[in-house]
Amino acid sequence: MKKIILASKSVDRGNIFKHSGIPFEVLASNIDEREFKEKFSDPILLVKELAKAKALYAKKELLKKNSQAIIIAADTIVELNGEIIGKAKNKKEAIVILKKLMGKSHNLITGMAITETNNPKIFIDYDTTSVEFLNLSDEEIRGYVKINEWKGRAGAYSISDKASLFIKKINGSSSNVIGFPMHKLYETLKNEFGINLFLV
Amino acid sequence: MKKIILASKSVDRGNIFKHSGIPFEVLASNIDEREFKEKFSDPILLVKELAKAKALYAKKELLKKNSQAIIIAADTIVELNGEIIGKAKNKKEAIVILKKLMGKSHNLITGMAITETNNPKIFIDYDTTSVEFLNLSDEEIRGYVKINEWKGRAGAYSISDKASLFIKKINGSSSNVIGFPMHKLYETLKNEFGINLFLV
Numbered sequence: 406m407k408k409i410i411l412a413s414k415s416v417d418r419g420n421i422f423k424h425s426g427i428p429f430e431v432l433a434s435n436i437d438e439r440e441f442k443e444k445f446s447d448p449i450l451l452v453k454e455l456a457k458a459k460a461l462y463a464k465k466e467l468l469k470k471n472s473q474a475i476i477i478a479a480d481t482i483v484e485l486n487g488e489i490i491g492k493a494k495n496k497k498e499a500i501v502i503l504k505k506l507m508g509k510s511h512n513l514i515t516g517m518a519i520t521e522t523n524n525p526k527i528f529i530d531y532d533t534t535s536v537e538f539l540n541l542s543d544e545e546i547r548g549y550v551k552i553n554e555w556k557g558r559a560g561a562y563s564i565s566d567k568a569s570l571f572i573k574k575i576n577g578s579s580s581n582v583i584g585f586p587m588h589k590l591y592e593t594l595k596n597e598f599g600i601n602l603f604l605v
Numbered sequence: 606m607k608k609i610i611l612a613s614k615s616v617d618r619g620n621i622f623k624h625s626g627i628p629f630e631v632l633a634s635n636i637d638e639r640e641f642k643e644k645f646s647d648p649i650l651l652v653k654e655l656a657k658a659k660a661l662y663a664k665k666e667l668l669k670k671n672s673q674a675i676i677i678a679a680d681t682i683v684e685l686n687g688e689i690i691g692k693a694k695n696k697k698e699a700i701v702i703l704k705k706l707m708g709k710s711h712n713l714i715t716g717m718a719i720t721e722t723n724n725p726k727i728f729i730d731y732d733t734t735s736v737e738f739l740n741l742s743d744e745e746i747r748g749y750v751k752i753n754e755w756k757g758r759a760g761a762y763s764i765s766d767k768a769s770l771f772i773k774k775i776n777g778s779s780s781n782v783i784g785f786p787m788h789k790l791y792e793t794l795k796n797e798f799g800i801n802l803f804l805v
Contacts, residue, residue: 424766426752534774539788541803548803552626566624569780570791570802574734579779580769588739591770602770603741603748 406605407521412463412478417563418584425587427602434462434478442491448484452516453529455480460518460527467522475598478518479585483560485511490560499555500546506560507571508540513560513582519593528597532586534577536564541571606805607721612663612678617763618784625787627802634662634678642691648684652716653729655680660718660727667722675798678718679785683760685711690760699755700746706760707771708740713760713782719793728797732786734777736764741771 411422414433422429436458445451459478467474483490485505493499513534520527541549554568555561562568564575564582580587594600611622614633622629636658645651659678667674683690685705693699713734720727741749754768755761762768764775764782780787794800 421769425769426767539792545801545803548801548805564779567626567802569621569625569787571788572779573788574777575779576776577774579764579772579775579782582779587769588771588773592739601745601748603745 406600408474410463410467410474410476412459412476415557415584417565418479421580421583421585421587432463432466434459436462442489448482448489448514449531451489452480452482452514453531456516456518457527457529460520464520464522473522476520476522477590479515481513481515481559481584483511484514492557492559493555493561496550499550499561502561503546503550504543507538507546510535510537511560515581515584515586517586517589519598521598528593530589530593532578532581532589534575534579534581536575536582537573539571539573606800608674610663610667610674610676612659612676615757615784617765618679621780621783621785621787632663632666634659636662642689648682648689648714649731651689652680652682652714653731656716656718657727657729660720664720664722673722676720676722677790679715681713681715681759681784683711684714692757692759693755693761696750699750699761702761703746703750704743707738707746710735710737711760715781715784715786717786717789719798721798728793730789730793732778732781732789734775734779734781736775736782737773739771739773
């Protein structure tokens, strides 16, 4: 199988790839996400454009080195009533975000882009999962934020870790909530790039 | 906080507890599950009775040693159109189970039981999550079974691992699919046993 490059430095995303037995190398993209956030106010368009930009950045870097690979990029945001919620910058912001999300459902949206170094085609898609939280008190939220799980996570939580204690239910892909809709990865690699992850 | 005993030798279940930052020790119960399966044909009653039996077994063992603890037990099965599907005994059985589950939705049901060594109360509950699979071919199923992820798992798959590639969507608690409905653990310990996992 051709080398797989994951154009993302997300630890959670890397972990799902590892647990799925997919060999990969990381090549994180140096994209100014703020620019995109100013330009695209539609959540789905934003994550798709960010995933595309990350994939194309990685492709350019690989071509410079004459390295052949399949490139997989993604971007995840939380959306609540049309508002785009990204990562918190500090504890205070994490508390504000979590307070907003408690006791209701939000959408976790991941944009994905897959391309190859020797192929002009770029496949772009997205996936949405709704996530419903229990209603934690402010004191409990402060207790959760203390353990720093909010750091680097869209929506300031990690479903694979302690946040599982306040996630009442989800509807949609569960791997999407961690950082990549893995069923769409399998389908896209099979249908668009001729790679079957169960027959390698 | 009082010592927590997880009356289960499931690696997946242990992992969710670890990732949730809950300190625990394992005390696996020596229960003849076949007896229960013959006695209880209702899936929900079966997992509740099995969880209860495991919790009470662990309690007896702990009391023998004069050890004080909170005991958490669980049992997970897959249910498809009323049929109870447990763990596969070998590769051939794993293939038969997975063929049945492909291209449709099944229910993942976990029974849970929580008690304390110094408390006659035993709290018993269950949780159901529906899981929808993509439609993998027989060849792909054989490819999946080769990596031995089916071993020791109800329904012969592990949502945290490679099976995420063929899980289209879930509806309900995602930790329940791994082996324990963690939001119910948080609620039960808080409401029934006075332990708040966010304030420890």
